[in-house]
Amino acid sequence: MIIEQPAKWLRWLYPKAIWRMDSSERSIYLTFDDGPIPESTPFLLETLDKYGVKATFFVVGENVEKHPDLFRQIVERGHQIGNHTNHHISSFKHWTVTYLIDTYEAQQTILKHLPPQTLPNPPLFRPPHGWLRHSVYYWLSKKYRIVMWDLVTRDYSKWMTDDDIFNNVRRYARNGSIVTFHDSLKSIDKLRTALPRAIEWLQAEGYEFKTI
Secondary structure: OOOOOOOHHHHHOOOOOEOEOOOOOOEEEEEEEOOOOOOOHHHHHHHHHHHOOOOEEEEOHHHHHHOHHHHHHHHHOOOEEEEOOOOOOOHHHOOHHHHHHHHHHHHHHHHHHOOHHHOOOOOEEOOHHHOOOHHHHHHHHHHOEEEOOOEEOOOOOOOOOHHHHHHHHHHHOOOOEEEEEEOOOOOHHHHHHHHHHHHHHHHHOOOEEOOO
């Protein structure tokens, strides 16, 4: 459970970060990390359109630069955008200044393809792998709204099946949950089945879908 739904002590590490939205509302916040890529993003967009769901995409700057048309499709279909660094780097493997520069470059790439008034203020940021050096956290929290998650489906794991992913959603989703999926090669084959099942189950349970 510490993985799928982070424990309280883990949430305390980053007190200004958002782990869960309003627990009094029967709402779910779907998020997708790592895209856009042509092997995955079109299916995700088509599925979300089919069910009338809006989500938040935490994009990698270099993927936006490679696939600007896909990025624009995300925006044009009414989804929210967040920063996921420029090269999907780990905070603990890079100097603080290197990480901050990479995040800045990703934001500049996003702004290059998107009118700034369409972005949330402050802009959204999610760290790859879900960890930040506290020096990085300190500086980024001054400019960004740092978004973590209440439920990570672990769709990226080679040990997980589509049934496992769906069951994680069914077991851990609750009011205000920020649910993390991935817009990636590691996840897409499982999400072709798990994502529609998860959305249908959440809708049947009476959840409203919102963006951050």
